[in-house]
Amino acid sequence: MSRSRTSPEGIPAEAGKAAEGGTTPDAPAPAARRKAAKAAKSAKSAKAATAPKSATASTASKPTTTAPTGTAAKPAKSTKSTKSVPAAKTARAAKTAKAAQSAEPAKTAKSTKSTPAAKGAKAAGRAVAPAAPRGAAAHATPKAAAAAGATAAAADAASDATAAGLALQDLARALDLADDWDNPLRDPQDRRLPKIAGPSGLVIFGVTGDLSRKKLMPAVYDLANRGLLPPGFSLVGFARRDWEDEDFAQIVHDSVREHARTEFREEVWQQLAEGMRFIPGDFDDDTAFKQLRAAVDELDASRGTSGNYAFYLSVPPKFFPKVVKQLKRHGLAEAPAGSWRRAVIEKPFGRDLKSARELNRVVHEVFDPEQVFRIDHYLGKETVQNILALRFANQMYEPIWNRSYVDHVQITMAEDIGIGGRAGYYDGIGSARDVIQNHLLQLMALTAMEEPIAFDADSLLTEKLKVLKSVRLPADLGEHTVRGQYAEGWQGGAKVRGYLEEDGIDPESTTDTYAAIKLEVDNRRWAGVPFYLRTGKRLGRRVTEIAVVFQRAPHSPFDSTATEELGANAIVVRVQPDEGMTVRFGSKVPGTSMEIRDVSMDFAYGESFTESSPEAYERLILDVLLGDANLFPRHQEVEESWKVLDPIEEHWDTHGRPAQYASGSWGPGEADEMLARDGRSWRRP
Ligand SMILES: NC(=O)C1=CN([C@@H]2O[C@H](COP(=O)(O)OP(=O)(O)OC[C@H]3O[C@@H](n4cnc5c(N)ncnc54)[C@H](OP(=O)(O)O)[C@@H]3O)[C@@H](O)[C@H]2O)C=CC1
């Protein structure tokens, strides 16, 4: 059946979900089997009636329905009568029926290549359904809606079934009829349907930590709430606490309540909570790892996780090797046949090139490269991914995106917060290792790279690596790099302490809380164009942006007073918090005289799109579960980035102390002087 024959109308939520790229682990419940059998019966009668092939799915479309999470999902009831089921719909139902009849719990769901019928069967027979995927159903594109509607129709037909059983031969006959059906949802190129993770679980080491509470656990909930996790999804926490599963669930609950992006829904929560387990223990504790293994096996049996697990190392970096080795020692790194195991490793990945290489060696002794997902959460941000869309989906920017037009690029990541309770991690690491080595160099690579031949992990790696390998450091690092430390000052109307007065910080510490560096990219596109990167804590406000600043027009027909107020043209990618893009250019001020001033055109996500952007960790956790590595730096990038930073850190180690800057300011005066020496100035973001 061609796509044009499907209905663009409303989508029952469950059908929408079944329509998506991933699979769901639900086993057909008895009710589903009954429904499926009835559906097959419908198919049989349809065959007898030799229904015309022109029957369109649109006639079978249904109004949008939202299936409540945690309840037996009943397809919408508006097309109850089998008489009204057109042949095509009935045929689909037959296929649905076959899948439901033959499906085995968990195993059926394990394959990401599940048949359309199986998906339909899931839609029809879901015993425990997660929340409606709002992105998928409620906001589906017409094409997506049409496709989902088709599957919905199959589900509806299944629901029309009576309790009467159907012999298998009837099913087989019915399926003949359905064989020519081509599920339009299976177009692998269609990226508009969000994918649902297949059967799986996530083990978080360091689950009591800051990152886990503020970002990871809320992200898991948000994914569940959006219907992007399988119903049997399981979350295992590991940390040194004497907790029962229920205590852990309470902690997750509190963190979700406080930090989740999406609304709290009790039914989503209940379903998620059922799959939560806690393992108390130290990373040295073999008994704890044995318990972890037992928990994983138990969840496979009770929740249908099918042996698929991601191990998220949200722990102090010094423990990365230890945890990885423990996973191997206890047989957790090795996936049972037909399953997968993945390691998710937080940043920073090493503290220099040498330690990063050593860590890579240890990790790759246990996991194959494609099993390793190194987190750089900036790559999970919508605005960061949009750099590639902006550059390579449009025609108007790329011709000027080079040394012929660009004067320089400024990449700023400013934070208003201090180090908070992270003294143990931060002191000795500092701002450059904390964010320049990873986030800012990734932003620079995406800004400077050539068009990848495809949007896949290998092609992206190829292009980003070329940029990182082309980076040239200034000959005089003293002139072109600056590090600073925040002193006391006023922030947000409150007096705040300086870095050296923070709890847990050595009063003699030379750790940088601010860093600004100048880099060049030695290639044909960028030769001679400086990239200025800066970051700092306790700066004026929280903002991350990439500003591509253009050269002056080569000739001005206006007298100099007319353009006195005119700055440089710029394209600014506003990464956060005011997500969007600004184009700054000159415009005549209305009036009789010619006076030209800077004005700007804005694109704001909030104005152009109705849905708020997912949190970076939502996207990244989902990608891990889907096995999509596009947004995860590979070890080559990590190592190249350390090659850029190591000489700067070595220089700083042997040259003086960080410059002081007042909290709430825009960094040390030395950073302004650094740009002034080049005849430029920092933007005030
Ligand atoms: N916090 C943030 O904003 C960000 C953090 N990261 C990275 O995320 C990771 C985690 O950071 P964060 O959450 O801040 O760290 P925290 O110090 O807040 O948490 C550390 C976690 O590790 C556990 N842990 C520590 N030692 C052991 C041990 N010997 N055995 C068992 N568990 C142990 C702690 O458990 P217990 O309760 O038992 O002490 C705790 O759950 C780090 O790699 C960090 O660099 C990356 C970006 C941002």
Ligand SMILES: O=C1O[C@H](COP(=O)(O)O)[C@@H](O)[C@H](O)[C@H]1O
């Ligand atoms: O990786 C890190 O990022 C956070 C800032 O993240 P953002 O998404 O809020 O910009 C930073 O505070 C932390 O020090 C660093 O490790």
